[in-house]
Amino acid sequence: xxxxxxxxxxxxxxxxxxxxxxxxxxxxxxxxxxxxxxxxxxxxxxxxxxxxxxxxxxxxxxxxxxxxxxxxxxxxxxxxxxxxxxxxxxxxxxxxxxxxxxxxxxxxxxxxxx
Amino acid sequence: xxxxxxxxxxxxxxxxxxxxxxxxxxxxxxxxxxxxxxxxxxxxxxxxxxxxxxxxxxxxxxxxxxxxxxxxxxxxxxxxxxxxxxxxxxxxxxxxxxxxxxxxxxxxxxx
Numbered sequence: 448x449x450x451x452x453x454x455x456x457x458x459x460x461x462x463x464x465x466x467x468x469x470x471x472x473x474x475x476x477x478x479x480x481x482x483x484x485x486x487x488x489x490x491x492x493x494x495x496x497x498x499x500x501x502x503x504x505x506x507x508x509x510x511x512x513x514x515x516x517x518x519x520x521x522x523x524x525x526x527x528x529x530x531x532x533x534x535x536x537x538x539x540x541x542x543x544x545x546x547x548x549x550x551x552x553x554x555x556x557x558x559x560x561x
Numbered sequence: 562x563x564x565x566x567x568x569x570x571x572x573x574x575x576x577x578x579x580x581x582x583x584x585x586x587x588x589x590x591x592x593x594x595x596x597x598x599x600x601x602x603x604x605x606x607x608x609x610x611x612x613x614x615x616x617x618x619x620x621x622x623x624x625x626x627x628x629x630x631x632x633x634x635x636x637x638x639x640x641x642x643x644x645x646x647x648x649x650x651x652x653x654x655x656x657x658x659x660x661x662x663x664x665x666x667x668x669x670x671x672x
Contacts, residue, residue: 492661
């Protein structure tokens with residue numbers, strides 16, 4: 448079966464712009480989470496959605512937002528991009544409503560802010 | 562506040578020998594622990610997990626040990642193979658619907 452699909456794979460944006468990243472979870476998975484990976488900080492939790500509702504949010508500024516659609520696909524948006532937003536953004540989906548069980552990651556979107 | 566710590570950023574082991582990766586945590590509310598393996602330009606891949614009600618879980622060449630009193634877990638890989646070379650992340654979760662990750666340990670298995 449298809450895995451977690453993230454688009455685009457690579458993105459270059461200019462400081463001040465906004466960006467939207469997309470994640471299609473494994474079919475049947477209702478939980479989608481987003482993580483940011485940077486060399487110094489490792490993987491940091493952004494937010495998690497289950498059945499279109501945000502269940503948890505990490506310690507990121509309000510410029511980071513997300514949503515989930517009725518088909519479980521999710522998008523995250525970053526407005527007013529800063530150089531420090533350059534990172535690998537990873538999406539993970541899960542069948543059950545308890546994170547960690549069958550948690551599958553996508554390959555990520557590499558965002559570079561110049 | 563780093564609640565999950567992997568104090569060794571890198572580890573080099575000879576092929577066939579045992580690799581031991583360590584992880585410490587501070588939050589006593591964590592009750593489920595996982596190890597992920599990550600290759601460059603790919604997302605993390607789930608390896609093995611352990612519930613806080615157990616102290617050991619085995620899956621083939623991979624064994625995870627949990628010492629709750631010390632808030633310490635370790636991943637043992639025996640025997641180590643060149644294909645095991647990757648970055649390994651320890652992660653933990655509790656009642657909140659999120660994973661808290663360590664900063665990773667880069668394992669290099671040499672011939």
